[in-house]
Amino acid sequence: MSKRHSFSKRTVSLTALRSVGAIAVCLSGIGAALAAPSTPDAALIEKGRYIAAASDCSACHSVQGREEYTGGMAFALPFGTIHSTNITPDPEHGIGAYTEEEFSRAIRRGIRKDGSTLYPAMPYPSYARMTDEDMHALYVYFHNGIAPSAAQPPKNTIPWPLSMRWPLIFWRGIFSPSPEKARKTTQAAYDDMVLARGAYLVEGPGHCGACHSPRGLAMQEKALSTQEGDAYLSGGAAVDGYIPPSLRADDRTGLGRWSEDDIASFLATGRNQKGEAFGSMTPAIMHGTQNLSAADLHAIAHYLHHLGPSRLKEKPWVYDPRVTNELHQGRTTERGAMLYVNNCAACHRTDGAGYPDVFPPLAGNPVIMSADPASLVHIVQSGATLPAMHKAPSALTMPSFEGHLSDQEIADVVTFIRQSWGNNAPPVSRRDVEKLKKTMPPRNLSEGPIPQN
């Protein structure tokens, strides 16, 4: 069973919200009889499966080693551990007793069958945008497309009074839009059909903002759509130790230099010419985006591509060949340079360009230049594996360097990477590395199946 650890305070709150909400939506009903199931047609079930993938329900409700959609993902919080729930059509342990209206209300409004409020980790402020037609397909899929399972996730250990849900009614009232309003915001002002489709997928089922938008004091997303301001998708707080970058046109720290094709191929395969997925984006692609049609991926890419930058003062990244030239002349006097040559250059090259699609470039990579170095340090410490995807069967692995390099050496090599090739990002100290070691994600390959190639 995969066990996620939460690290910074913000991460804790965020994952707490996400998972508790997920649990709430799945709370079993009062034993109401199932609506008499007619045989829904296969195409509708297939459509529902597609929308489930677009909505990435698996991210929280499917766990390695358990039956699909039976929940059980653990979230360790300072005040207890909670688990995502079973959303299979089992009437007692799953959501089999939900009517379509109740199902739809839970997903779009955050109100569960018994009338209480879901924790907003369940991204109902985003799902509010989903159409009736998609809700119908999703309902049919979750009732007829997957097998019911009586599997029960482990019991939550949240003590009273923190377990009370009624204060969330106020949160919901303030921060979650009504489906009518949400749909209007997202579909407003798009003459371009492709753009409209992209906006729908990103702001609605895709709930990209849940990780990639900053949150306010009440943990609400500062903007739920591009209509609500430039904070939307401008980068979020750490999730499982990694920093979700800006998806806007920020040149250094966002997708400013990614083409539409780059974005689409990233979402289809987890890799492209500019970078590779890591952290929780990997399962989001595996369970979610890789299952979407090329047309939908292009719509998403088209939409993201049209978002402007959020950091207007950011100077465009320009490749600086100084370090490359020095390394090519055998000069490794700069701090971290020798470590880089010995440990990194084989794959990422002395010019920092990597080998596109196989080993990501470090020169000009937004993950490297982010103000918070957590992602970079954690990848060096823990390593990373990009698993096989349907359209890219090769699994590619970066080994873990924890134990191989000291904290000081990691600080030196990471600083070297952050300051070479025009990256010009702030240095990282040994103390930073020591601190980040405490929030280090599980070591590469310590969880899940080992890719065999």
Added chain:
Amino acid sequence: MNTKNADAIIVGAGWAGTIMAKELTEAGLSVILLERGKEHTTAVEGAYPDSIDELRGAVRKRLFQNLAKTTVTIRNTIDQTALPYRQLAAFLPGEGVGGAGLHWSGVHFRADPNDLRLRSAMEERYGKKFIPKDMNLQDYGVTYEELEPFFDKAEKVFGTSGTAYTVKGKVMGDGNVFAPDRSSDFPLPAMKDTFSASTFRKAAKDAGYHPYSLPAANASQPYTNPYGCQMGPCNFCGYCSGYDCYLYSKASPNVNILPALRQDKRFKIIANAHVLRVDLDGSKTKATGVTYLDTTTQKETSLKADLVILSAFQFHNVHLMLLSGIGKPYDPVKNTGTIGRNFVYQTITTSRVWLPENSYTNQFVGAGGVGVAIDDFNSMNFDHGPLGFVGGSPVWVNQAGMKPIAAALGTGGHGTPRWGAGYKDALVDTYKHSLAIDAHGSNMAYRDVYLDLDPTWKDAYGLPLLRMTFTWKDNDIRMNQYVVNKIAPIARAMGATKVSLNHLEFGQPFDTRHYQTTHLGGGAIMGDNPQTSALNRYLQSWDVSNVFVIGSNAFPQGMGYNPTGTVAALAYWSAHHIRTIYLKSPGPMVQA
């Protein structure tokens, strides 16, 4: 009662087995692939920097066959008693998923058209009498033109780097002028020359020869093959042969085929499954499946299938045929039977050249398939008339990367001290300033060189070991000496300060203690006559028509080129005909 476990069972998860599995699953068949070794994972064992640990790798033989369980016995001549090969030395069969395809170097040739019909071609040019008595010189039964699409397909799957000479009859570039025409260019441009290779290229050209870049299944650029599998480019780290490539640059079944295969629900791979025999029905003309031993549980399991593909290493295929009673064992005295006939090797000697101290060959740099070769003395590219031998050798500088332990062990001798200051000077000089030139020659088949079951020695599973009867014959020694003599003037033209030429001596027996090559061949050869070949031109057993035997076991003689490219092409060729002919109407595809 039909209770088959799969449509096809494939034995051995190297290049041949994974190619067959890919092709047969594409045809809609369910496939079980059995591998007697363990799974190998680049992400774990192959992870940098531990992967390039020479002690663990080449010295302690991480990726090779465990001889404590099963091996072969070897003797030079028919009147001797064979003894077991207890330590890996002369040749290094792989073990585990990927097989020899995981530890190979990556030199990736297409067969020379004449080598595929060597008897016919030699007789046409020099007459029947030219062929020595007791040399079992034979044609493959398939031509280069027939195989061309499959050579082409294999290169695209392997991501092979090279420079074409002609494509569809049009001269393309600085490729091998002796190479046959191609239907398309190499998928990747040639690897860059090492300093040693470029020095050889210039000297060979000045001497009037025709140097070309070795075709290498080491990726010169990032590459995605037709199966969607990805390779990173080679950085010349020098850890190809004997290692799994942490850069995913060296083609292997693990990197180039299995990632796609493993996504196919019709495909299942079982590791640690040591196949004991192919099970035949009462008539001995049809296989019903195979029986294997799970080496982790010691449990025997029989699996049933319509089709059995043997794609283990060359001599394991022959061994399994003999153990299973497929076909008639070869008898060199009566000159009857086919299983074990035409066992062949390659005739390879390595010479070393030292350049002046201002020339840095940096022997630690390299890649398994990188280098520059000349084919002026290979195959039938020169006049054998006055020379009196059959066969030839490409000559090349293939700087594959000299590892530190190998360098230390290899220094000394030939007048150089084996210890002390003189040894150290020689070690440094050799590592920095020397280079190796190989004569990578052919080896012909002879009536008294063959494979059979050993009458005495048994393996850990109680089965008789395979016995090799092999030694060097005058024809091949003469060829080797002739070609090695051509190296001296090239070495001088390179500016050599010292040259150590190595060639075979007449009467010199095969010595199993030193590495020569893992390019073993024959023993279950393909051909057009069931009296002299075990397999028909589609690599289908003449005797048991639902058994196909894929590998260099099918080569009637050892060619000068490295065998993997031809093995892969033969696998695709056989698979194509299984798909288009056999599956529609199972039975012998060629009437005996």
